[in-house]
Amino acid sequence: MRAIAPARARDRTDEFCAIAARARTALDPANGRGRAREGNHDARAFAQMASAIGRGIHRTSLELERLNALAKASSLMDDKAREIAEASAVIKMEIQRLNESLVELQNVRARGGARGEGSKTASDHDGAVVDTLKNRLATATKTFKETLTNRQASIKAGEERRAMFGASAGPSAVNAGLDYLGDDAFARAMRAGIGGGAGFGNLQGSGAAAANAFVPRPDAPGQGVSTPYAMQTQDQMQLYNQNAAYADSRQEALQNVERTITELGGIFQQLATMVSEQGELAIRIDENVDDTLANVDSAQAQLLKYLNSISSNRWLIMKIFAVLISFFTFFIVFIA
Amino acid sequence: MNLAGAHREYVSRMLESASGMKVLVCDAVTVNIVSAVMSQSDVLRREVFLIERLHERPHEDMPHLKAVVFVRPTRENVKALAKQVRRRTYGEYRVFFSNICPDGLLQELAGEDIGSVVAQVEEYYADATAVDRNVFSLELGESNSSLMNPAQWSRSVGMAVDRCVEGIASVLLSLKRRPFIRHQRSSEAARRLAADVGRLVYEQEAGLFDFPRTEGAAHLLVLDRFDDAVTPLLSQWTYQAMVHEIFGITSTNRVDLRHIKTLRKDLREVVLSAHEDSFFANNMYANYGDLGASVKALVDEFQQHTNMSKKIESIDDMARFVESYPEFRVKSGNVSKHVALMSELSAVISQRQLMAASQVEQEVVCGTDRAGAFAQVVDALRNPALLEEERLKLVLLFALRYEKEQNQIADLTGILMQHGISRARIGLVRTILKHGGEAARTGDLFGNRSFLGRASKVVGSLKGVENVYTQHSPLISSTIQAAAKGALKQEDYPFVGPSPNGAAAGKPTELVIFIVGGVCYEETKVCAQFNALNTGCHVVVGGSTVLNARSFVDDLLELQNADR
Numbered sequence: 011m012r013a014i015a016p017a018r019a020r021d022r023t024d025e026f027c028a029i030a031a032r033a034r035t036a037l038d039p040a041n042g043r044g045r046a047r048e049g050n051h052d053a054r055a056f057a058q059m060a061s062a063i064g065r066g067i068h069r070t071s072l073e074l075e076r077l078n079a080l081a082k083a084s085s086l087m088d089d090k091a092r093e094i095a096e097a098s099a100v101i102k103m104e105i106q107r108l109n110e111s112l113v114e115l116q117n118v119r120a121r122g123g124a125r126g127e128g129s130k131t132a133s134d135h136d137g138a139v140v141d142t143l144k145n146r147l148a149t150a151t152k153t154f155k156e157t158l159t160n161r162q163a164s165i166k167a168g169e170e171r172r173a174m175f176g177a178s179a180g181p182s183a184v185n186a187g188l189d190y191l192g193d194d195a196f197a198r199a200m201r202a203g204i205g206g207g208a209g210f211g212n213l214q215g216s217g218a219a220a221a222n223a224f225v226p227r228p229d230a231p232g233q234g235v236s237t238p239y240a241m242q243t244q245d246q247m248q249l250y251n252q253n254a255a256y257a258d259s260r261q262e263a264l265q266n267v268e269r270t271i272t273e274l275g276g277i278f279q280q281l282a283t284m285v286s287e288q289g290e291l292a293i294r295i296d297e298n299v300d301d302t303l304a305n306v307d308s309a310q311a312q313l314l315k316y317l318n319s320i321s322s323n324r325w326l327i328m329k330i331f332a333v334l335i336s337f338f339t340f341f342i343v344f345i346a
Numbered sequence: 347m348n349l350a351g352a353h354r355e356y357v358s359r360m361l362e363s364a365s366g367m368k369v370l371v372c373d374a375v376t377v378n379i380v381s382a383v384m385s386q387s388d389v390l391r392r393e394v395f396l397i398e399r400l401h402e403r404p405h406e407d408m409p410h411l412k413a414v415v416f417v418r419p420t421r422e423n424v425k426a427l428a429k430q431v432r433r434r435t436y437g438e439y440r441v442f443f444s445n446i447c448p449d450g451l452l453q454e455l456a457g458e459d460i461g462s463v464v465a466q467v468e469e470y471y472a473d474a475t476a477v478d479r480n481v482f483s484l485e486l487g488e489s490n491s492s493l494m495n496p497a498q499w500s501r502s503v504g505m506a507v508d509r510c511v512e513g514i515a516s517v518l519l520s521l522k523r524r525p526f527i528r529h530q531r532s533s534e535a536a537r538r539l540a541a542d543v544g545r546l547v548y549e550q551e552a553g554l555f556d557f558p559r560t561e562g563a564a565h566l567l568v569l570d571r572f573d574d575a576v577t578p579l580l581s582q583w584t585y586q587a588m589v590h591e592i593f594g595i596t597s598t599n600r601v602d603l604r605h606i607k608t609l610r611k612d613l614r615e616v617v618l619s620a621h622e623d624s625f626f627a628n629n630m631y632a633n634y635g636d637l638g639a640s641v642k643a644l645v646d647e648f649q650q651h652t653n654m655s656k657k658i659e660s661i662d663d664m665a666r667f668v669e670s671y672p673e674f675r676v677k678s679g680n681v682s683k684h685v686a687l688m689s690e691l692s693a694v695i696s697q698r699q700l701m702a703a704s705q706v707e708q709e710v711v712c713g714t715d716r717a718g719a720f721a722q723v724v725d726a727l728r729n730p731a732l733l734e735e736e737r738l739k740l741v742l743l744f745a746l747r748y749e750k751e752q753n754q755i756a757d758l759t760g761i762l763m764q765h766g767i768s769r770a771r772i773g774l775v776r777t778i779l780k781h782g783g784e785a786a787r788t789g790d791l792f793g794n795r796s797f798l799g800r801a802s803k804v805v806g807s808l809k810g811v812e813n814v815y816t817q818h819s820p821l822i823s824s825t826i827q828a829a830a831k832g833a834l835k836q837e838d839y840p841f842v843g844p845s846p847n848g849a850a851a852g853k854p855t856e857l858v859i860f861i862v863g864g865v866c867y868e869e870t871k872v873c874a875q876f877n878a879l880n881t882g883c884h885v886v887v888g889g890s891t892v893l894n895a896r897s898f899v900d901d902l903l904e905l906q907n908a909d910r
Contacts, residue, residue, distance in 0.1 A: 018519050018520060018557075019356070019359075019468055019469060019471065021468050021469075022447065023465075025467075026459075029456035030457075030459045033456055033460075342801055
């Protein structure tokens with residue numbers, strides 16, 4: 011119905027077009043099926059990719075579990091640093107790969123959407139699949155991060171314990187610790203590794219974080235170990251930095267909470283004043299109601315007085331009326 | 347609120363929906379609906395090159411033309427339209443249904459629209475012929491009589507009933523109103539019709555009738571023709587009613603004068619439309635005497651005009667004459683139309699002595715003197731100048747008025763028989779008493795039920811009457827006044843569906859009256875006069891057809907046949 015229309019009309023063009031379009035697709039099956047097939051092709055590719063990613067995530071989480079178990083089991087004496095490093099490297103790579111393929115999957119979906127093919131429900135479903143996969147990957151990454159944090163903590167603890175036993179602390183503890191433990195072959199290999207590993211330059215500055223590279227390992231394989239070790243230390247350094255940032259953010263949040271509480275206090279105070287004002291108003295209303303009641307009572311009394319005064323006249327009116335009626339009846343019956 | 351105006355607006359919107367050359371496709375009903383509100387030249391002005399009936403076999407395809415289709419949403423119409431759409435007879439279709447279109451029919455049409463030639467589908471609620479500003483008719487024609495017979499209602503006349511319900515619904519929709527519905531208690535036909543409308547408005551299409559709340563309330567009042575069988579039988583003396591009584595006006599406001607051989611060819615069929623003919627609009631409710639004066643004034647004015655146009659002396663005069671010539675032609679056509687009608691009317695009236703007959707009719711219906719009325723009727727029946735139908739009308743009126751005087755009625759029918767009137771027609775006396783007698787009526791037709799009514803009649807007779815031929819005022823007049831004041835009795839006119847609560851809702855600001863069995867021009871006159879008073883209540887009146895005495899008697903005859 012148009013706004014300016016003076017009289018009512020109902021426009022059913024849209025309804026008609028919808029029905030007609032439905033009827034046309036029903037009448038033209040070849041065309042419709044072709045389009046459906048094309049759509050199916052895309053959908054299949056999408057589904058395959060999605061399932062591959064799903065499998066990858068599952069594999070990664072299995073690896074993660076293993077890594078977790080390793081990290082927990084490792085004590086000061088029996089630390090499987092190499093296995094842990096390998097596992098974490100593998101997981102990291104895996105996660106990176108999964109991330110890339112997820113991006114690709116999203117691209118595939120966007121392409122399908124841009125072509126305007128497939129129904130809305132199908133694209134909704136695709137979106138849901140991508141989101142689920144993303145979520146799962148995010149969870150896996152988080153677990154990985156937690157594992158690493160745990161691992162760092164346990165290493166720190168180990169370092170502290172070692173510091174208790176050893177003479178020196180700080181950066182020199184690296185060499186001292188090694189000497190103390192007296193595993194010459196491993197220490198030699200390590201030193202060679204320090205020379206060869208590109209990432210080891212940073213290591214000297216942060217003894218605590220680096221220490222895990224030098225825990226005693228009877229079966230150390232030597233040179234080849236250096237690369238995974240370097241990667242792990244880098245990761246841990248990042249974690250350390252992240253931790254500092256995290257602490258900062260916590261502090262900020264705390265300050266925020268503090269501020270909010272102060273504001274709330276102010277609001278409560280205001281509210282209290284308002285409530286007390288309302289109380290005064292209510293009392294005033296109460297008084298007014300009482301006044302009104304009194305007024306109504308007096309009005310009723312006045313009305314009663316008036317009723318009494320007019321009811322005395324009523325008889326006269328009725329008499330006159332009766333005379334008129336009788337005359338009228340007489341007129342109708344006898345004259346007409 | 348102006349029904350004809352709303353319809354005109356609908357039609358012009360319809361025709362303006364498509365630009366360029368187009369063809370208007372109608373069905374048998376909608377062609378009347380269109381032509382009642384718009385003249386041929388108006389339609390042509392809107393680039394309509396062809397007006398076609400939907401069911402006529404189409405000539406060759408014309409894809410260069412756009413089709414504006416205005417049809418009722420019936421199965422046959424949709425089938426025919428779907429066939430055309432499939433063939434793509436025209437290049438583009440804009441479909442307007444005159445009423446609520448069922449979803450099934452819409453689907454059927456859409457299923458055939460392979461080439462997407464249908465550009466627009468709308469419902470424009472104009473499903474009743476707008477005879478005048480506030481008068482509508484459903485033109486039931488043949489099936490009108492069956493509507494009056496509640497005993498056979500449920501079987502054979504479903505179509506006619508549905509048509510009435512649809513027509514009323516479209517009127518309500520075009521007025522944008524969801525009314526409170528009431529009907530006359532004594533009439534089974536009115537009750538069923540009201541119930542059907544109520545079901546449609548409050549249940550089936552409740553959403554469509556859910557208009558934003560506006561000021562005031564609308565009432566729909568369904569009455570039965572037999573509550574006032576007198577009005578259609580009386581001779582009428584106002585212009586429109588008189589023409590309808592004597593020549594008959596079709597639903598498209600045309601008067602057929604072809605049987606009068608002395609007339610000029612272009613006057614054999616004339617149009618009497620209040621919208622286009624201002625003289626008719628001013629005088630349609632004028633009585634015979636005033637009408638004569640008006641026609642004389644019209645002729646005088648025209649003569650003056652003619653004299654002026656005769657004096658052509660300068661170039662300026664010539665230019666002025668040429669400029670005003672078309673107008674002059676129109677005027678001359680109009681004047682000759684009314685003069686011709688008037689002279690024919692006066693010829694018929696004097697030939698058939700209608701004045702004398704009418705005086706007796708009025709005396710029977712409005713007078714209180716039974717013996718005098720009987721004597722006058724007997725005299726009139728012996729008058730050789732009166733036609734058979736006039737005599738029959740007189741007896742029917744007498745029977746209705748003095749129903750209990752069986753002996754006198756028998757005497758009168760005896761006289762009729764002597765004059766060789768057929769047995770079937772004489773049987774009508776019994777038929778009309780059976781359906782429209784005292785026992786079947788709700789309203790106080792002769793003003794003799796209540797003491798007050800009788801008293802006012804006596805006072806009226808003491809005052810004397812202005813015009814003996816127009817003493818009678820139809821029952822609907824008092825019904826309208828009572829309804830406008832919210833004073834109609836709930837027992838006599840019960841509500842169907844929800845009833846208004848509160849005094850404001852009880853007094854309608856808009857009153858739609860539908861008379862099952864047909865409306866008379868005298869009643870439309872009462873309605874127009876009431877609207878002119880501006881009482882804050884606007885009345886729209888309609889019927890299943892527009893009756894005159896002849897068609898009413900024919901309907902009665904059919905009713906009698908069906909009763910047997």
